[in-house]
Amino acid sequence: MADKSSQAILVAGAGIAGLTSAIALARAGFDVRLIERATRFEEIGAGLQLSPNASRVLIELGLGAAVARQAATPHDLAIRRLTSERVIASMPMNNAQDRFDSPFWTILRADLQTALIDAARGERRIAFLVGRTLDDARSTGNGVSVNVRTSSGGLERIEGSALIGADGLWSRVRPIVGEAAQPRYIGYEAWRALLPAADAPPDAMQDRVNLAMGRDAHLVHYPVAGGRLVNIVLVKKALSVRDDSRLGGWSAPGDPAELQDIVKTMKGPMRDLVASVASWQTWSLFDLGPLATWSRDRITIVGDAAHPTPPFLAQGAALAIEDAAILAQEAARTPEDFAGALRRYADRRRARAARVQRASQANERNYHARGLIAIARDLVIARLGGNGMLRRYQWLYGWTPDS
Secondary structure, rough: OOOOOOEEEEEEOOOHHHHHHHHHHHHOOOOEEEEEEEOOOOOOOEEEEHHHHHHHHHOOOHHHHHHHHHHOOOOOEEEEEOOOOEEEEEEOOOOOHHHHHHOEEEEEEEHHHHHHHHHHOOOOOOEEEEEEEEEEEEEEEOOEHHHHHHHOOOOOEEEEEEEEEOOOOOOOOOOHOOOOOEEEEEEEEEEEEEEEEEHHHHHOOOEEEEEEEEEOEEEEEEEEEOOEEEEEEEEEOOOOOOOOOHHHHOOEOOOOOHHHHHHHHHHHHHHHHHOOOOOOEEEEEEEEOOOOOEEEEEEEEEEHOOOOOOOOOOOOOHHHHHHHHHHHHHHHOOOOHHHHHHHHEEEEEEEEEHHHHHHHHHHHHOOOOOOHHHHHHHHHHHHHHHHHHHOOOOOHHOOOOOO
């Protein structure tokens, strides 16, 4: 356990990466000060998938029951073309507990964040510092010194034993550890919507994750909120970046008229589902990495700050949760040597994160293949079958903090 008299670890950002890191560190015996720009926590995004590699960590942190109450547990993942109702293959997900010792959940991002906030607020070792934006930071030999801007415009200095940058895609901490690279727009935008189950076509409410692939777009939808809502994500090619995306925005309103050409190519329940959505949130997709440098002295980065991952493998949140587990492990090993702990954390995580990023990029190409390449893709998926695909992802879903 950490020395209770030591300075607190500072965590910049109270999203999924920051909250999970704070909880994991607190459970390992460290005091944590969680620095967050917002003064209130509001719903952001829509749904997300928590595969067994992520649910395992949450359960080990004692959050399993709280998350499960709000999550859905899909029966399978059905893969088809956007222009066809025929299922090419179905990957079983309801046996994840038996195969991977952890469940496969789908959940509202807001519900997961609420469970994490409640757990963090219940931890006496965690203090929230809201309404503060990180301005700069430096290592001081035996700790870190961080300057933050308050919501009123003032400047505060906060001292800590280490700084964890969990501040997302447009991280302010990333350049501090020596990474000057900036996120790159990849030419796609995501359209998200939540639809009440009562308003969704009956076929869309099957207890499954649905993936439909197309040349210029792909569609994913699945139940969340215990089946009361359907989460819908349509990722399509775009002509230009959304104005607010470089400012971290991901909730610009989308005009359903922009989707008409895609909707016309869809079949059956998929077409009815997308056509029934009256309100969309959109944001442009960016990529970055893999990065060579994650840590410098007593400062490191986690989550999207370290490895932004476009949503073609549904692993962005899962990777952040994995980061938190390894970060806490390494900090607990040598609480007297944070620089060494953060260096070991980065060494353990870089290759894993890079592999997930490459797999996500491969899915982007596969989902939007055309012509003979698309035909070959479908044949490979059908030949593998659902169990074959699950075995192919053993490296991903079977990960544990002791891997």
